Amino acid sequence: MRGIPMLLLVLLTALSAGAQHQTTFTRADTLRGSITRERAWWDVKSYHLQVKPSLSDSTISGSNTITYKVLKVDSIMQIDLQEPLQVDSILQDKQSVPFKREGNVILVDLVAKKQVKGKTNKIYIAYHGKPRVAKNAPWDGGLVWTKDKQNRPWVATACQGLGASVWWPNKDHQSDEPDNMTISVTTPPDLVDVSNGRLKKKALDRDGNMVWTWYVSNPINNYDVAMNIGHYTEFKDTYSGEGGKLELGYWVMDYNVDTAKTHFAVVKDMLKCFEFWFGKYPFYKDSYKLVESPHLGMEHQSAVAYGNKFQMGYKGTDLSGSGWGLKWDFIIVHESGHEWFGNNITTKDIADMWVHESFTNYSETLFIQCQFGKEAAFDYITGIRKNIRNDIPIIGAYGVNNEGSGDMYYKGANMIHTIRQVVNNDDMFREILRGLNKTFYHQTVTTRQVEEFFNQKTNMNFNRVFEQYLMHTSIPTLEYHFEGSQLKFRWVTDVENFNMPVKVTLTDNGYTFIYPGRNWQSMTMTLSDRKQFKVDPNFYINVKEI
Numbered sequence: 001m002r003g004i005p006m007l008l009l010v011l012l013t014a015l016s017a018g019a020q021h022q023t024t025f026t027r028a029d030t031l032r033g034s035i036t037r038e039r040a041w042w043d044v045k046s047y048h049l050q051v052k053p054s055l056s057d058s059t060i061s062g063s064n065t066i067t068y069k070v071l072k073v074d075s076i077m078q079i080d081l082q083e084p085l086q087v088d089s090i091l092q093d094k095q096s097v098p099f100k101r102e103g104n105v106i107l108v109d110l111v112a113k114k115q116v117k118g119k120t121n122k123i124y125i126a127y128h129g130k131p132r133v134a135k136n137a138p139w140d141g142g143l144v145w146t147k148d149k150q151n152r153p154w155v156a157t158a159c160q161g162l163g164a165s166v167w168w169p170n171k172d173h174q175s176d177e178p179d180n181m182t183i184s185v186t187t188p189p190d191l192v193d194v195s196n197g198r199l200k201k202k203a204l205d206r207d208g209n210m211v212w213t214w215y216v217s218n219p220i221n222n223y224d225v226a227m228n229i230g231h232y233t234e235f236k237d238t239y240s241g242e243g244g245k246l247e248l249g250y251w252v253m254d255y256n257v258d259t260a261k262t263h264f265a266v267v268k269d270m271l272k273c274f275e276f277w278f279g280k281y282p283f284y285k286d287s288y289k290l291v292e293s294p295h296l297g298m299e300h301q302s303a304v305a306y307g308n309k310f311q312m313g314y315k316g317t318d319l320s321g322s323g324w325g326l327k328w329d330f331i332i333v334h335e336s337g338h339e340w341f342g343n344n345i346t347t348k349d350i351a352d353m354w355v356h357e358s359f360t361n362y363s364e365t366l367f368i369q370c371q372f373g374k375e376a377a378f379d380y381i382t383g384i385r386k387n388i389r390n391d392i393p394i395i396g397a398y399g400v401n402n403e404g405s406g407d408m409y410y411k412g413a414n415m416i417h418t419i420r421q422v423v424n425n426d427d428m429f430r431e432i433l434r435g436l437n438k439t440f441y442h443q444t445v446t447t448r449q450v451e452e453f454f455n456q457k458t459n460m461n462f463n464r465v466f467e468q469y470l471m472h473t474s475i476p477t478l479e480y481h482f483e484g485s486q487l488k489f490r491w492v493t494d495v496e497n498f499n500m501p502v503k504v505t506l507t508d509n510g511y512t513f514i515y516p517g518r519n520w521q522s523m524t525m526t527l528s529d530r531k532q533f534k535v536d537p538n539f540y541i542n543v544k545e546i
Contacts, residue, residue: 025400031078031105032163033350033401035175038078038107042068044171044178045120051168051227052186052209055153058145061128064169068123070115077123079106080165080172085129087169092123104165131167134158137295142166146294148230148253153191155229156293156305161350161403164222175348175444177219184213185227192232194251196225196303197286216302217285219442221346226300228291233257239268239288242280246271252292256310263310263329264290270333273370274340274363279434282344282441290332297331299338306331320383324368324376337363340437348444351396353403354470355450358412365417381417382537384410394470395447414540415469421538422465422501423458432457468495477542478502478516482530486522489514503536511536
């Protein structure tokens with residue numbers, strides 16, 4: 001997700017200050033955020049998660065069968081399961097294997113079960129307990145146990161950042177996604193579970209409960225795995241797109257069906273826009289679903305959580321102040337944009353989450369351009385700059401499950417918008433976005449890979465641009481002054497040899513590129529009135545006349 005509302009900026013700043021200014025990390029942070037030896041030797045191939053929530057006491061019980069491939073011979077396996085959840089037993093080849101706990105990590109001893117390089121094995125983990133209750137989902141996540149408008153049970157999961165191991169055992173690191181997954185959720189017979197992928201089966205068990213079995217045929221990151229339990233009703237549609245016929249499923253509370261049928265009509269236009277800019281929807285095999293949720297929303301792959309209460313804007317507000325943010329539903333557009341950036345392309349380390357959020361935030365601008373034109377889109381993207389804090393770097397610390405600044409949304413999107421101006425060719429810019437999703441289709445990536453892709457496709461070097469915006473709190477400052485008909489200019493930046501071109505008015509005929517460096521340079525101006533000198537406002541920079 002997780003679009004940051006203006007009303008929560010102060011709260012989020014306070015919440016993030018401790019974690020994001022953290023300069024020392026614990027062994028627990030390393031176990032959570034790095035590729036430990038106990039993680040490195042095996043590759044997840046699939047999960048079969050079975051979960052039975054208890055509505056009476058907010059507990060869960062279940063199991064996960066992990067199919068994995070042995071990459072190199074080793075014997076200790078790290079499984080993540082956050083306290084207070086407890087492991088009941090671990091089996092391999094139907095035989096119990098020993099394990100020990102270290103905080104939120106389970107270390108499984110497979111010495112007695114020889115692990116052969118190249119072989120595919122399975123391990124079965126049974127668990128139970130009372131998982132962390134979300135305090136303010138989706139930002140401060142966990143499990144949401146609540147009631148709908150008719151005072152009936154409504155349960156949902158939201159765990160980005162916190163980690164999927166808050167409610168089920170897995171290899172909780174973004175770098176290793178299963179190739180496919182089966183999700184089986186047991187509910188009382190009058191309730192429905194909606195999870196990722198396609199519903200393969202629903203059947204009563206021996207106790208009269210309903211078991212909902214969903215199958216995800218594409219790779220999926222752990223925090224996207226979702227459980228939504230309530231009195232859902234589904235209505236369907238189809239979209240003819242670049243990948244053929246895409247099935248659309250809308251799951252909403254039974255009393256919201258009529259409202260949703262009108263409000264969700266925008267989905268087809270949105271998908272058409274995003275396929276134009278990003279390439280085909282990445283999960284045709286698993287369909288596209290919008291699922292009403294008791295929290296604001298999350299990008300749960302092929303089961304996008306929607307909780308904006310059928311309003312335009314972000315909870316009825318315009319995050320840009322331009323007016324354009326009230327002409328569409330923020331959560332539908334933003335969370336669906338994550339299907340390309342975040343779900344199709346996932347970062348290996350949470351420190352690089354800007355790849356998820358900056359591109360997805362920019363998808364809002366592209367949607368506005370599709371619907372209302374380029375001028376409206378540019379008004380929106382420049383309008384959201386007022387939400388930028390420039391507090392700490394956007395890229396977090398690597399290997400310790402540490403996100404950077406929330407500026408990965410608004411500042412990151414404006415960085416991309418600035419790069420778009422430098423590219424100065426929307427056909428090329430579009431091909432870059434489509435190329436990213438094609439080249440890294442269903443893959444995990446690093447910041448460096450994304451940078452290199454931009455450099456390769458544009459034949460320009462954007463390394464210093466990415467470094468300045470992502471690794472420093474300040475933004476480039478263009479200093480200038482006039483000497484007769486000469487414009488004198490230079491960059492003041494944290495990054496040495498920063499050389500990003502920028503557009504200014506040197507003549508009465510519009511904008512012209514200039515190429516500042518760290519040293520003063522000059523160009524001749526022919527403006528009839530020096531007061532008409534401007535820097536293109538689509539570049540997110542500071543401008544200072546000396």
